[in-house]
Amino acid sequence: MALTQKEFLTCVSLGETNAEVVAFAKALLEKVAAPTPTQIENEKLCAVILNGIKPNTVYFASDIAKALNVSTQKASALCKILVGFNKISVADYKVKGKGVLKGYSLIVEAEPEVTPEVEQEVQSE
Numbered sequence: 001m002a003l004t005q006k007e008f009l010t011c012v013s014l015g016e017t018n019a020e021v022v023a024f025a026k027a028l029l030e031k032v033a034a035p036t037p038t039q040i041e042n043e044k045l046c047a048v049i050l051n052g053i054k055p056n057t058v059y060f061a062s063d064i065a066k067a068l069n070v071s072t073q074k075a076s077a078l079c080k081i082l083v084g085f086n087k088i089s090v091a092d093y094k095v096k097g098k099g100v101l102k103g104y105s106l107i108v109e110a111e112p113e114v115t116p117e118v119e120q121e122v123q124s125e
Helices: 005-014 019-033 037-052 061-068 072-084 116-124
Strands: 088-095 099-106
Touching (some): 005 019, 061 072, 061 099, 072 088
């Protein structure tokens, strides 16, 4: 007999485990671990955004939406994902006739400066 989710949760809450409960848990983990079609699409769109924006340039969600042929809301959500991963930065900009808009720009990682002391330590190892 197949276990329902309610029965599974009841067994777990009571501390009752058996082979059927373990099998149900493994199947549930596999199901939630797999990315959804929307997540796969968003990953592709995020990669397009990162490849399309230039360093030291500010883009608004509306600009990105036009380039990707998606809604401004979708572009904004994708940008929030990239901000969360520290790939792009966000700041507020006043735009005449539109008010305050979020502007997104690529985070450029600076090369660390190598001082003579650090270079010497690296060479001595």
